Amino acid sequence: MSDTLVEIQEPAPGVSLITINRPDRRNALNFEIKGLLADAVEKLDSNPQVRVIIIVGAGSCFAAGSDVAEMQTLTPIEHTLRATDRMFSAVRRCSKPVVAAVEGYALGGGCELALSCDMIIAGESAKFGQPEIRLGVMPGAGATQHMVRTIGKYQTLRLLLTGERIDARSAYALGLVSELSPDGNALKRSLEVATTIAEMPPLAVKAIKEVVHFGADAPSETAMLLERRAFQVLFDSADQKEGMQAFLDKRTPHFQGR
Template identity: 50%
Template sequence: MSEVLLERPSPGVALIRLNRPEARNALSQSVREQLAAHFTVLSNAADVRCIVLTGGEEVFAAGADIRDMAERGAVEMLLRNTHRLWAAIAQCPKPVVAAVNGYALGGGCELAMHADIIVAGEGASFGQPEVRVGIMPGAGGTQRLTRAVGKFQAMHMLLTGLPVKAADALRMGLASEVVADDEVQARALALAELIASMPPLAVMQIKEVLLAGQDASLEAAMMLERKSFQLLFDSADQKEGMQAFLEKRKPVYVGA
């Protein structure tokens, strides 16, 4: 059976599920390649409006596959070009909701941080323990984490390798919601279905502008926001949305 499963649970929603329970969903090279392939296809799928990413009900992903890395050299790691595989997720124009149960450690935490919304179970834990095996994060763990929780919380996690529980992750800004463990998948799917019901062009513009504006000056970011705001007034969905509001009916968005 495939190590990464693709499901279509409802219209407009795709679900990507890691499927290596025997290895606690460790992110082998093969798993990263399969993730990249799925995200590349879904990024261009007109009938997909939101993606849910999960590891299942027991564990999200407990880091990289250490057995596969222990004896590798620098050139071997360089030639893997794993940054290109991660880029397929980072550059996905569709909103991504991570459903996190159990461990999200190392590469698993980095994978969750590639999402746009993180729904965590009460028993979930997030961490970057790479320092404990003589290395450091290599897929955004020092950069995305700092942008999410700030320098001092990020340094605490990165330099000690200690994980944080879901409630602390929520307080720090590393999770969007915390729900009961048995409600994580359902809540993530409900959010994805809600997002999928929104006008696709507006959703994609919001994601693009928010991410692009994070590292720009406020003035430049405001310009990006203003231009995208104006652009949406040329969309059929804007006309439909405002007309439906005035007519007190439910809008039907087509992504045009």
């Protein structure tokens, strides 16, 4: 690996890979990494050639958490001025699907980074947890809200109030992990999934992500209306015409995001 703390690569057409490269510290998320990762996500989100983003940690660990040494003396004003949540917000607001490829530890801020993504593909022995309570604080980058909306109040409070770690199999059973893979295979499997998504019509991909994201907190009838309107709008796209004609012609469609 290079000396760059955050690396961007293109392992497949339409797929961008962001690597957190601080393996000697289990990819602990210091201020510099958080800023670089936010910049990378925002840059890739604005690039029409990028269709899917994968985030991975270098070595055998996703991210063991935020850098406690940096966080220890922060004041509330410094949190605000440094925008210490910008990385998580950039991932959550990204219009492109974001996949977390998790091996080893995803703890604290590392777990919240994974939860900010749209999918989590994890090695079977990966560990997830929010140990902030053991440091005298609480999660502050989305864990309370992501978890309660995904696994419910009782499991969320069990994990957050004890700070206990769970393995990937348990996380998968709870619904926190999208898919399990053999240890060491999470990135390979993430690339396979990302490549499949990258071949789909970009406008439909974006519409599905938006409706799932914004509809989740809306009343059922409002969410259904959002879905219906997005569905109707796609019938004005060239990709809809190409997809349906290709189906009738029994050939592979070629989507262009128009």
